Amino acid sequence: MWLWLWLVLHICLTRADPPDPGLETFLKDANQQLAVIYDQAVLAQLLHELRGPNDLVALLDIEVTDNKLVKYVRTLSTRKAKFRRLGLGDDLQRRQLSKLPLLGYEALPDRDLRRVYELASNMSDNYRNVKLCAYKQPDNCTLRLIPEVQSIVQGSRDLDEIEYYWFEWRRRTGLATRYQFVAFMDLYKKTAKLNGYPRAEDYWFRSLELGAQEAMTLLDHIMHGLRPLFLQFHAHVRGSLRKMHGLGLVPRDRPFPQHLAEVFIGNAFRRVQPEWYVDLPAPQFGLSNITQELHRRGLTTTQRVFWNVAEFFRGVGLPLLESSLWEYAQPVSTDDDDRCWHKAWRYYALPRTNFTYCPLNDEERFFNMFEAQSDLHFYRAASAQPTLLREEPFPNFSDAVGKFFSLAASSPGYLHKMGLLRDGQWKGLPARLNRLYIQGLRVVFLLPVFYVLDRYRVEVLSGHIKGDDNEAYWRFTEHFTGSAAPSKRSNQQFDVPAKLLMEVDDQYASQFLSIVLQFQLFNHFCTKTGQFERGNPKMPLDLCDLSDQRSIGKDLQRALSLGSSVHYRKVLQELVGEPEISVDGLLAYFQPLNDWLEKENEKNNLDVGWK
Template sequence: MSWFNILLTFLLFLHVTLGNEPKSVDEELQKFLHRVNDRLADLYNKEVLAAWQNEIKGPNDLVALLQSDIATQEIISYLKKISTKAAKFKRLNITDEKLKTQLAKIPVVGYEVLDNDDLDTMYAVTTNMSDIYRNVKLCSFTDPNNCNLTLVPDVQHILHSSKNIAEIEFYWLEWRKKTGTAAKDDFIQFVELYRKTAKLNGFAKPSDYWFRDLEENSVEAFDLLDNIMTQLRPLFEQFHAYIRSELRQIYGSELIEHNKPYPQNLAEIFIGNSYRRTEPEWYVNLPYNDVGLPNITEGLFKRALNNSQRMFWNVAEYYRSIGLPQLEEKFWTDNTMPRADTDDVTCWHKAWKYYGNQHVNLSYCPITNEERFMNMFEAISDVYYYQAYQDQPTLFEDEPFPNFSDALGKVFSMAASSPKYLEKLKIIENKFTTKDARINRLYVMGLRTIFLLPVFYVLDRYRVDVIDEKIDVSNNCAYWELTEKYTGAEPPIVRTNNDFDAPAKLLMEVDDQYTSHLMSTVLQFQLYKRFCELTGQYKQDDPNLPLDLCDLSNQTIIGPLLLDAISLGSSKSYKDIIYMLTNDNELKLDGLLEYFQPLYDWLVEQNKLRNEEIGWTNSDRCVS
C-alpha cells in the first residue's frame, strides 16, 4: 500500500472516530432532562386533574381518589426509575449552571427509598397519626357518656364561650390524652424511619433532609429562624404582657400569676377568639370597644359584591390596576368551577396549575363573606403566578420555597384589607382610618399573626432536635421548655415525662414543615413594605403615610416588577428572587415590625400605665 493510501485510510479512520465521539456530559444531561421534564409534566397533570375532580365533585369521589392514588404511584415509580441516572450525573463535571440547577430540582424519592417492610411501617404510622388527629372523638365534660365530640367544631364552640375553668382544663387534657399519648408509639417509629430515610437519600443529617426544600442546611435554617425570633422578642414580650393582663382580669391573679408564663389552655382560647368574625357576639375585648371593627361582610353585600363571580371580577380588576395583564373575559366561564364541599371551615378559593401548558383552573367557594373576599385575592395571585412561570421547564414550574406563593397572595389580601382601600370601595366608613380604629385592627391582626410565629418555631425546633437525637422522644419537659421560652406559655397542670404533649400541637400531618410558614409570613410583610415604599404610599416616621394604611390599588409600577420575578419559577434561588423584589436577598423582619409599630408603641404605653411586668420567669409545671 502506498504512503498516500495509508494516509488516506488514517484520515478516514480519524474522521469516523471523531464523528462517533460520545456527546459531552452537558449535552447528554440536556437530553435526559428534556425527557424528565416531559414525563413529569404528564404525570403531574394526571395528579392535578384527579385532585381537581375531587375538589369539584366532592371529597369522597371514589373515581377521583383512585385516579389520584394511581397518579401518585406513577410519579414515585418514575422518580425511583431515574434516581440512579440522576445520581450519576450529579457526580460528573457539569458546566451549564442552568442544567445543574434543573438536575438538583429532581425530587428525591423520599420514603420510597426504604425497603418494603420499613415503607409499609412508615405509611402505617403516618396514616395512623393523621387519622388520630382527623377522626379523634372527645368525651363531653357535662355528659361523660357522650364521647362523640369533634375538636372542630364541637369542642371549639364550647370553649369559645366557656368561662368554666374546670371544663376548659378537662378538654385540654382530653385532647392530649386522645391524641398525643395515643400517638406516642407511632411517633417513635416515625422518628426512627425518618432518620433512615434521610440517610438513604444521601443527607448527612436528618435535619438537612427536613429542610431540603429551603436551599438551606439545618444550621443555616436555624441561624435564620433564631435571628427572626430575636428580632421579634421585644414586640412579642410587650404583647404577651398585655394579654397576660387581660387574662388576669378574666380569670384572676391566682390563675394568671405575675411574672410567670400564662396557662396555655386559657391563652389559646383568648387568642383563638380573634379569628371569629365581626358579629354581635364578639369575644375579644378590643383596645377601643366603642370604636369596634368594621363589618366587612355587611359592607360587601351593600356594594352588591354578594356572590363569588362579582368578587372575582372586582379582584381581577384590582390586579389589572397594579399593572398585570387583564384576565380574559372567558376565564370565569371556561376555567372556574364551584367547590362541591361548602363547609364553612374547609371551603376556600383555590387555583390549580397544569404543567407544560398555559392552563390554570380556579375552584371557587360559593360562600360570600369577608374571609372569602380576602381569600379571592390570594387565589387570583396564584393564577397570575402559575401563568407567569409556565414557560419554564417542568422542574422549574414551582415556587422557590414552599409557601413562597402564599406570601405573595397574602401581600395583596393584606393590601385589600387596608382601611383606605376598603373606604375607596365604599365597603367601610372613613371612621375606621382613625388612630383608635387602627389600633383595634392591628391588635386583632397581631393576635392572629405575632403569636403564631413562635409556635411555628417551637414545632419545628422540637421535631428537628428529636430527629437529630438532641432531644429524646420521651423528654416531654424538653418540649415544654421550648414552649415556655418562645411562647411564654406553660401547661395548666403539672406534666411529666410520662406524658406526651408535643404531637397534640402538630395538627394532622406529623412531617408538615412549619419553617416555611414562618418564612412566608416574614416575607409577606417584607414585600408589602417594599411595594408601599416603592409607590410612595409609605414613608417611615411619616404619620400621614403609615404602613398599615398603605393602599396599593392603581399602582402600576408593581405589576412589571412582580412579573419579572415570578416568571422565573424556581429557576433561581429564593434569595435571588427576593433580591429582585426587594433589593435585599435576606429575609428580614423589618416589614412586620414597622407594620405593627403603632401597636407596639400603644402596648408599651398601656403596660406602663398598668404597671405590667415584661417577660416571665421559668415555669415549674413540668417535672422530669
C-alpha cells in the first residue's frame, strides 16, 4: 500500500508539465513578430555598416526599428507577467517566456527616460569626439584619442609628452563627465527595480543569468587562478620599464606607472619591431610577419582568404560554405582601419545570412576572417531554434568560439601548412616564447582591467561606494592591475569614464569570460584529439594544430544548435564536458612563458608583487 502511494506521488512530482495552448499561441505570435522586427533592424544596421557611421538615412532607419521594437515589447509586458505569475507551460515554453525582451530604460517615466538617454549619449559622444590640444601646441586642439593621440604616445620617447596626454585625456573625458556618470548610475538603479530586479547589481549581470554574488564569485575565482602568472609577467614588464625609464620612475616593489605601461602593453596590439621590446625572450628569432607572408603566398585578395578559411572549417567537420555567399558579399569602407572588419549577418524571418568584408589584407583581417566565418556557422546551427532562443547563451559567447578558431589558426603548425611560416625554427622554444610573450601582453594584462571596470560599477550599484569615488577606483586598479597614476589621484579627480571603451552601461564581464573561454575550448579539443598532454613538454598546448580534425565539427554543431534554449552552463557541459568557465586552459597555453618568466625574474633579481 505504502509502496503504491509512494510510486503515485513520485510520478506526480517528476512528470513534466504539459505545454499550455494559450501560451503556445502567444509565443508563436511573439516569435513571428519579433523575427520581422529583428530583420528590419539587421537591414538597418547593414545599411549603416556599408554607408558609414554618418549616413543619416541609415541612422534614421535604426531609430525607426528601435522604436518599433519598444512599442511591440510594451504590448507583450502584461500578458508575459500573467503567464509567469500563473506558472503555465512546459520547460521550453517557460524558457521562451523568460527570453522575451525586457523594457529596460523604456520602463522609466518619460522625464527620466529622456534624461538617461541624454546622459548616455553625452558621455558616449564625449568619449568618441573629444579633441585634445597637442603637446606644447595649445592652438592645435584637433587630436582624437584614436588614432592620433594613440599613435603619438606609442611612438614617443618623451616622458613629459606621454604624461601630458595621460592627464589631459582624463581631464577631458573623466572629470568632465563626473556628474553625468553619477546621475546615470542612479537612473540605472531605478531602471533595475522597474524591470523586476530589486538589486541593481543583479540586473547588471542579467545577461549571464547569474546573480551578482554568483557572477562576482566566478570572476574572483578566475582572477585568483590567473594571479600567479600575472604577478610573474607584471614583474618582468616592470623590469623592462625600469630599464627603459630608470629606477626613479619605476621603483622596486611598487605598481608600475600606468601611463608608461599602457604604451608598452599597447604596442603589443601594433606591428612594432621586435627590438622595441627590450627583454623579448629570444630577440635573435624576431617575430613572424604574417602580413608579409600572406602577400608572398599570393593571398592578396579577400576572396582568396575567404575560401582558404572556409576550407579550414570544412576540414574540422563543419559544412563548406556555398559559393553564393561570397557572390553576394559586400565590401565595407577602408577609410578607418579600426572599423574595417569582416562580419556575418543573420536574419530571423528570412532564411539567409549575409557577409560583409574588409578589402584590407593583413594579419588582423586574416585572423578576423576565422571569427566572422565562425559566426556564420553559429547562426546557421542555431537557426532551428525559435526566434527567442537563437541568441548566444551569454553575450560574447559566439565571440569566444570565433576567437577559439582564430587561436587555432595562429598555431605554428597550421601557419606552416599554409606557407605563412617558412623557417624550420617555428617549433623551437625560443620562437614560441616570443609569440607567447606578445600574445600574453594582449591577454594577461587585459583581464584585470576588464575586471576592475565591472567591479567598480557593481560596487556602486550595490551601494558599497559612491558613484564618483575615484580613490576606490584607484585602490581596485592598483590591487588588481598593479598600475598606479603618475601622481596620486584623489576624489578631486574622476578617472573611471576615461577607461570605458564601450558604452557606460556595457558590462565587461561577458568579454572577460569570452577571453577565458576561448582557451578553455582550445584546451578541450586539443586534449580530445590527442595533441595536448598536460605536464608533457613534448606535447604543449601552444603547438596544437586542429586543422583537419573532423571530429570537432560534430561536437560544436550540437552545442551551438542549442542557442540560448538552456543556461550557458548546460551548453558548456555539452561542449567541453564541464559546466563552468575555467582559467585552466589559459594557464596551460601560457605555461612555457610562465616557466620562462619565473626563471628570468629569479635570475635578474626582479621583485614580484608590490606594496
